[in-house]
Amino acid sequence: MLTSVVLYTSANLCVKELSHLGTFQLVFLRSAVSLVLCGVYLLRAGIPLLGNNRRWLFVRGLVGMIALAGFFHTVRHIPLASATVIQYFSPVFTVLLALLFLKERVYRLQWLFLGLAIVGIIMVKGFDPRVSWGMWSLGLMSACLAAVAYLATMKCRDTDHPVGVVIWFHLMAVPVMGTLSLGDWSPLSSGDWTLALAIGVLSSAAQVLMTVALHKEDAGMVMPFKYLGAVLALAAGWWGYGEGMSALSLAGMALVVASISANTFLKARWSTTES
Numbered sequence: 462m463l464t465s466v467v468l469y470t471s472a473n474l475c476v477k478e479l480s481h482l483g484t485f486q487l488v489f490l491r492s493a494v495s496l497v498l499c500g501v502y503l504l505r506a507g508i509p510l511l512g513n514n515r516r517w518l519f520v521r522g523l524v525g526m527i528a529l530a531g532f533f534h535t536v537r538h539i540p541l542a543s544a545t546v547i548q549y550f551s552p553v554f555t556v557l558l559a560l561l562f563l564k565e566r567v568y569r570l571q572w573l574f575l576g577l578a579i580v581g582i583i584m585v586k587g588f589d590p591r592v593s594w595g596m597w598s599l600g601l602m603s604a605c606l607a608a609v610a611y612l613a614t615m616k617c618r619d620t621d622h623p624v625g626v627v628i629w630f631h632l633m634a635v636p637v638m639g640t641l642s643l644g645d646w647s648p649l650s651s652g653d654w655t656l657a658l659a660i661g662v663l664s665s666a667a668q669v670l671m672t673v674a675l676h677k678e679d680a681g682m683v684m685p686f687k688y689l690g691a692v693l694a695l696a697a698g699w700w701g702y703g704e705g706m707s708a709l710s711l712a713g714m715a716l717v718v719a720s721i722s723a724n725t726f727l728k729a730r731w732s733t734t735e736s
Contacts, residue, residue: 462670462671462674462686462687463686463689464667464670465666465667465668465670465671465674465687466667466686466687466689466690466693467693468663468664468666468667468670469663469664469667469690470545470690470693470694470697471659471663472659472660472663472664472667473536473541473544473545473694474541474697474701475656475657475659475660475663476491476533476536476537476660477536477537477541477701477702478656479653479656479657479660480536480537480538481647482647482649482653483642483645483646483647484530484533484534484537485530485638485641485642485645486638486642486645486646486647487533487537487657487660488526488529488530488533488634488638489634489635489638489639489642490657490660490661491529491533491657491660491661491664492526492630492631492634492635492638492661493631493635493639493661494657494658494660494661494662494665495627495631495661495664495665496628496631496632496635498661498662498665499624499627499628499631499665500628502624503622503624503625503628506622506624508622508624508625509625510625510628510632512617512620512621512622512625512626512629513620513621514616514617514620514621517613517616517617518613518617518621518625518626518629519629519633520609520610520613521610521613521614521617521626521629521630522629522630522631522632522633522634523633524606524607524609524610524613525606525607525610525630526630526633526634526637526638527603527606528603528604528606528607528609528610529603529630529634530603530638531599531600531602531603531606532544532548532600532603532607534596534599535547535548535596535599535600535603538596539591539592539593539596539600540589540591540592540698540702540704540706541694541695541697541698541702541704542691542694542695542698542704542706542714543585543589543591543592543600543710543714544600544694545690545691545694546582546585546691546694546713546714546717546718547582547585547597547600547601547603547604548600548603548604548607549604549687549688549690549691549717549718549721550578550582550600550601550604550717550721551604551605551607551608551611552608552721552724552725553575553578553579553604553608553721554604554605554607554608554609555608555611555612556571556575556724557608558608558609558612559612562612568727568728570727571724571727571728574720574721574723574724574727575720575724577716577719577720578716578717578720578721578724580713580716581712581713581714581715581716581717581720582601582713582717583713584709584710584712584713584716585597585710585713585714585717587709587713588707588709588710588713589706589707589710610630614626623672624669627668671687688718688721688722691714691717691718695711695714
């Protein structure tokens with residue numbers, strides 16, 4: 462999980478370095494590389510590219526594509542740490558969606574932690590003038606759609622291979638984002654091509670490692686380590702781009718990370734006890 466976090470942060474830094482490119486172009490380049498990697502894996506393993514549970518695979522691909530475009534856009538326009546923390550708000554939406562559609566139980570203490578996370582995300586916006594209301598709202602929309610994508614992934618976990626679930630995102634993003642980027646395509650230098658390739662490879666490797674971690678260990682033990690990505694993003698933004706943060710903005714970030722980590726850990730503990 463720690464290696465996955467480092468790779469995801471590295472991929473996001475590459476996105477930041479390519480902020481002179483359009484959002485649609487960035488998503489297209491990332492998806493094109495990942496599509497090749499996923500496609501080769503599935504073909505070598507003899508797994509059908511289009512999977513089985515196609516209705517939910519379509520939902521996973523569509524909302525995942527829009528969510529990633531929203532996240533890349535916020536990374537381009539606001540501090541990296543702020544964009545990362547807002548994206549980490551997706552577990553809050555996941556809990557609400559699981560309550561509505563999967564009828565999962567939500568404990569009282571979970572509501573407390575979710576409420577604290579909401580306070581923290583408001584603090585990130587309220588005390589950082591570089592985060593406009595538009596970018597803040599776009600980040601939250603991206604986090605909400607990421608939660609829908611996670612819900613769709615859960616619907617497919619008994620019917621499709623994890624890589625088969627992921628590839629639907631790339632199968633949709635390549636033609637859609639490629640078409641949308643045609644009108645605003647920017648020529649790439651050799652360095653840009655290297656960074657674009659790195660985004661696809663690093664993101665794919667990070668996703669695989671995170672999946673392995675969740676399969677091999679209790680989610681409540683490993684998921685909190687994911688939120689160290691906010692610390693890495695903060696350090697990278699400060700060191701590479703001079704993105705300082707006010708004390709109150711930092712407090713808001715810490716509140717979001719701590720609340721969601723505690724919610725994840727307790728939910729896993731309660732699930733183990735009940736089973």
